[in-house]
Amino acid sequence: MTQTNAPVSTHCHDDHDPDSMTLAQARQRMLESVAPVTGHERLAMREALHRVLAEPVQAPIAVPGHDNAAMDGYAVRGPDLPGEGSVRLEVVGTAWAGNPFSGPVGPGECVRIMTGAVVPKDCDTVVMQEKVRRESDQIILSAGPRTGENVRHAGEDVQQGQTVLEAGAAITPARLGLLASLGPVEVTVRRRPRVTFFSTGDELTPLGQPLPPGGIYDSNRHTLFGMLTELGVEVLDMGVIPDTRETLQAAFVDAAACADMVISTGGVSVGEADYIRDILDQVGRVDFWKVAIKPGRPLAFGRVGDAVFVGLPGNPVSAVVTFYQLVQPTLQRMMGVPEPALPPLFPVVCQDTLKKRPGRMEFQRGVLEQDEEGRLQVRATLSQSSGVLSSMSEANCFIVLDMEQERVEPGETVQVQPFWGVMP
Numbered sequence: 395m396t397q398t399n400a401p402v403s404t405h406c407h408d409d410h411d412p413d414s415m416t417l418a419q420a421r422q423r424m425l426e427s428v429a430p431v432t433g434h435e436r437l438a439m440r441e442a443l444h445r446v447l448a449e450p451v452q453a454p455i456a457v458p459g460h461d462n463a464a465m466d467g468y469a470v471r472g473p474d475l476p477g478e479g480s481v482r483l484e485v486v487g488t489a490w491a492g493n494p495f496s497g498p499v500g501p502g503e504c505v506r507i508m509t510g511a512v513v514p515k516d517c518d519t520v521v522m523q524e525k526v527r528r529e530s531d532q533i534i535l536s537a538g539p540r541t542g543e544n545v546r547h548a549g550e551d552v553q554q555g556q557t558v559l560e561a562g563a564a565i566t567p568a569r570l571g572l573l574a575s576l577g578p579v580e581v582t583v584r585r586r587p588r589v590t591f592f593s594t595g596d597e598l599t600p601l602g603q604p605l606p607p608g609g610i611y612d613s614n615r616h617t618l619f620g621m622l623t624e625l626g627v628e629v630l631d632m633g634v635i636p637d638t639r640e641t642l643q644a645a646f647v648d649a650a651a652c653a654d655m656v657i658s659t660g661g662v663s664v665g666e667a668d669y670i671r672d673i674l675d676q677v678g679r680v681d682f683w684k685v686a687i688k689p690g691r692p693l694a695f696g697r698v699g700d701a702v703f704v705g706l707p708g709n710p711v712s713a714v715v716t717f718y719q720l721v722q723p724t725l726q727r728m729m730g731v732p733e734p735a736l737p738p739l740f741p742v743v744c745q746d747t748l749k750k751r752p753g754r755m756e757f758q759r760g761v762l763e764q765d766e767e768g769r770l771q772v773r774a775t776l777s778q779s780s781g782v783l784s785s786m787s788e789a790n791c792f793i794v795l796d797m798e799q800e801r802v803e804p805g806e807t808v809q810v811q812p813f814w815g816v817m818p
């Protein structure tokens with residue numbers, strides 16, 4: 395190799411950029427700039443899945459409403475349980491789930507009971523049927539069972555009057571069930587933020603049309619549609635906007651008039667950022683447009699009209715990474731979640747050599763899998779290019795590398811964000 399005396403450009407070796415914000419700073423700025431959207435609606439219970447409660451929910455009833463049996467067996471009185479040896483008890487009735495036994499149960503008596511049935515008022519214990527011997531209308535009970543066992547107490551799950559869920563709670567399937575266990579037909583949820591989005595770029599060809607020379611199909615709008623829909627916001631897709639000042643400016647104004655957030659993809663890298671910035675100076679403003687992450691450094695954030703504006707980078711993987719790391723928590727706050735959770739990070743052993751330049755936090759695409767002993771390990775997808783969407787589709791986690799990190803050797807521990815902890 396020929397040696398030259400030319401100065402070594404640090405630009406090739408590191409990615410430091412004094413104009414870039416760190417991911418944490420950008421996230422904080424974005425969260426601070428938005429408020430929950432105003433407006434709420436009453437929805438039938440199931441319609442509320444993935445929505446956010448607009449007000450706290452108090453329990454009008456206790457759950458369960460009565461002490462009830464946790465096992466099929468016999469409801470008995472504690473004092474009748476034998477300390478040693480065995481006793482013989484008279485079966486005086488049956489308690490079914492939904493059909494209680496309402497009579498008295500005296501000393502030396504018991505009631506056949508099914509799981510979920512109300513425990514008769516004179517009894518305090520349920521003995522599993524496997525632990526007794528039944529002889530006609532009597533049971534023979536040996537020492538062992540303890541007073542109070544196998545009884546689920548009234549209010550054990552939810553107490554009457556208790557705040558079951560706070561305003562801002564996102565309704566997961568379990569929360570939907572929890573709300574249903576209280577009996578209301580409707581719940582009050584916050585209006586969904588309305589997000590308008592469009593793509594920019596003259597190379598973008600709508601699906602179904604033949605590709606012209608140099609054309610590509612517009613994938614970002616579809617990825618974006620999927621991510622927004624999964625998050626549970628209302629989407630308005632404005633299509634591909636031709637790359638002229640007039641059309642873009644009109645698109646921004648139009649989008650902002652009917653949306654809480656406007657998302658564009660493409661056209662935010664160095665040369666063109668000024669262009670979008672120019673347009674936004676007329677109709678809004680850009681607060682920042684560079685974040686020290688890879689992929690996804692060019693990300694514009696600001697306002698257009700009354701709407702929040704996010705300009706996602708055009709590279710398909712960059713758009714996905716910036717969406718999950720920055721746009722999703724911002725939208726969650728607009729949806730009414732007070733403190734959107736940071737995606738969890740887990741330490742996992744890496745199988746590969748990873749390389750990066752210092753200066754940007756990096757989100758490499760990884761595949762988490764178990765080795766023969768069942769231990770979790772991660773490998774990087776073959777391509778880490780921000781244009782290779784198939785690597786994103788193959789991956790099931792992000793491998794998160796620190797700003798200044800440069801290398802990871804096989805066997806070293808890295809931090810990963812599994813997608814099942816990142817996506818709602």
Ligand SMILES: Nc1nc2c(c(=O)[nH]1)N[C@H]1C(S)=C(S)[C@@H](COP(=O)(O)OP(=O)(O)OC[C@H]3O[C@@H](n4cnc5c(N)ncnc54)[C@H](O)[C@@H]3O)O[C@H]1N2
Nearest residue numbers: 593595612613614615660661662663664707708709710712
């Ligand atoms: N001189 C510099 N050039 C670039 C820089 C830089 O710092 N200096 N940053 C690079 C990085 S990093 C990224 S990311 C991209 C972001 O660019 P833009 O947001 O301006 O996006 P475009 O230039 O419009 O497109 C980039 C790439 O992505 C493809 N693309 C765009 N939109 C879509 C879409 N809807 N569906 C599918 N693919 C799309 C587009 O064809 C380009 O290949 O800038 C780098 N450049």
Ligand code: MOO
Nearest residue numbers: 689690691712780
């Ligand atoms: O970050 Mo660009 O987002 O490196 O491809």
